Amino acid sequence: MEITISSQVKDPERIRQRRAEIVRAAVGLFAEKGFHRTTTREIAQASGLSTGALYEYVASKEDVLFLVCRHIHHTILQQLKASLAVEGPAVQRLRQSIQAFIGVMDSMQDEVLLIYQESKSLPSPFLHEVLRQESEITQVFDNLLHEGIRDGSLRTSPKNVPLLAHDIVVAGQMWAFRRWALNTMDFADFAASQTERLMEACGS
């Protein structure tokens, strides 16, 4: 199910470590100069690898981009799901999750922007996997909204749910991709305003 990136190296633990280094290095480079303007030599060097060693852990530059995108999504999803581990009516968990999500968007501005700008450079199967992961994020809110409707804590129609879920995600991500305009604004204000607006839109 999960896409597997092939490696020449046998030790899985070493692969894990080196790829973590590669991703760490590449996020910085891609965020700074973009995927196409970053050379594999730069990625290798910034990862502490030789030109050739990079290709022992990855089969192409596109593989690196995919690893980067996947890592970003994993991180976001993990933090988002952690925020769900509270008791109470769905409306409360929804608010919690929106706040958590916006917080993650703040701490991962570069990464979110990167996905917006570079994922189109992914080969088709990789792109689909990345979009699937992006959908998974939206799905978290989709599920919460349905729960809220079921337990009566949210007053909105199920037919509004899918779009509302997307609105939530986009309202959070914009802190990253419209940073150039929103940087005059205090993050706390942004987070509070967006949360309130979204909660109301969801019928809280």
Next chain:
Amino acid sequence: MEITISSQVKDPERIRQRRAEIVRAAVGLFAEKGFHRTTTREIAQASGLSTGALYEYVASKEDVLFLVCRHIHHTILQQLKASLAVEGPAVQRLRQSIQAFIGVMDSMQDEVLLIYQESKSLPSPFLHEVLRQESEITQVFDNLLHEGIRDGSLRTSPKNVPLLAHDIVVAGQMWAFRRWALNTMDFADFAASQTERLMEACGS
């Protein structure tokens, strides 16, 4: 104020015509394969120019990208401003503009996506100009919101205005940049839902 792209050619009308061709060709190519994967040869050919002639109307590939972005913004702004030419309370003009804007986003999906994905490849002065134009779009809604507060047709605080304006723009643009997920949805439904949600958020 406006950035001027230099040209070897004297006749301004010829420059206008040729650049229109270049932009038309480049929008298609950039949308299809991205800025970096498009070659200047392809742009020239698709514009009906020779490789060399392209460089009589433009000094670099980045110039082409800038012309493309500027043209997209001009088109959007023009259509958006046309929607303002109605009488009545601001609330009514706001609704009109939001609907118009979402309509434009639908008809310019490729172009909007293009700006999201490729504007980072612009050299700094160009990028700033493009962001200024993007702000101009937001400003349209910003102004309408302030008007609505002044004429009492909108019940919201002025301090909410900047973010609300951004929310409106992003809520429209997402039809373009999340097309991969929203394509299961009918455009009319999308437009209606977003308009309602945004109007309520604005205190209509």
Next chain:
Amino acid sequence: MEITISSQVKDPERIRQRRAEIVRAAVGLFAEKGFHRTTTREIAQASGLSTGALYEYVASKEDVLFLVCRHIHHTILQQLKASLAVEGPAVQRLRQSIQAFIGVMDSMQDEVLLIYQESKSLPSPFLHEVLRQESEITQVFDNLLHEGIRDGSLRTSPKNVPLLAHDIVVAGQMWAFRRWALNTMDFADFAASQTERLMEACGS
């Protein structure tokens, strides 16, 4: 029918000239160091072209190899066919052709060796064309043999013809590909001996 090698350049005469240069340069390099040990940079330089210019006349290194092989076969065939332009019984024209062919093998030792050693590096469609051309050479002798049988100047069975034709070709080519062993021998002796032996085998 004939395979066409694509070029970015429009002027066919210029293509002809430059490719002639490329072939001339490549024959020398391939003969000296082999196809794989020759770099495209070397080919370009030896052709009086820049690295990039080479690729205006050819799409890949394999294209160069094909052009080389085709040129060699064209030259051989042309000289071989010139030798047929005599009157008289087939037996006489056969002898003439064998002598001419062996003479060509002598003057094109490097080229014949090159085809033996490098044609396997051709992509499949090119390889087939090269083998077709090689067959064309054999066919010349095949035809002469049949003529000789018909006009009674050769006493052999038609069923022997195909193999005899190959024997002739190979008996000539060996002057090139077994040069390392035959270089103790005088060319005139070689030519005379092989011609006699082949003529007898053909039933003259």
Next chain:
Amino acid sequence: MEITISSQVKDPERIRQRRAEIVRAAVGLFAEKGFHRTTTREIAQASGLSTGALYEYVASKEDVLFLVCRHIHHTILQQLKASLAVEGPAVQRLRQSIQAFIGVMDSMQDEVLLIYQESKSLPSPFLHEVLRQESEITQVFDNLLHEGIRDGSLRTSPKNVPLLAHDIVVAGQMWAFRRWALNTMDFADFAASQTERLMEACGS
């Protein structure tokens, strides 16, 4: 006299076994993809060795090619010499040897082709040894021809002998290197025809 390929390993029997594996693997790979397109990794893997272990039995990729060529020649010579162990006039042993040789060419088509196409990649001292072995094969026929002249079973002049010996070898090898054209022919027919023709050329 014999060239010795150095090894890091002490035990000669182990060297023998491992090199036999290497040769077996490399023949297949070289025949399939050629010397240059085969990687040392592939050779190692196909030999059941690790990348590093390969270099304990061989000092370079060229060493492998040499071992391959030498093994091929050994096999051919051994089978050829086995065919000489009959009594009778030289003419009879010659016929026997030609038939045996052509049979070997049939069973070793890939190997013979390999030597034709790849031996030029051998470093000079190796190449000379390989050519010496090739000469040894020719020498078998050279000797038989001289014997036949001495014992009166062959009517030809000693001065024809060297070239005749080469003709025999080449006439057999062509079954391998012109396989692409001769594959329409039955092997038995080929063997019979070539044997007759060669015997006659030798004055039987």
Next chain:
DNA sequence: CATGAATGAGCATTCATTCAT
């Protein structure tokens, strides 16, 4: 003004060989 051939720096990727473990 227009053409399109030429330039050459730049890039992703490969692979023979080495060497620490």
Next chain:
DNA sequence: AATGAATGAATGCTCATTCAT
């Protein structure tokens, strides 16, 4: 002896830009 990860020079090819005609 064996392993397999690491090295880094080398290579085929691309493409933005220039400039002679």
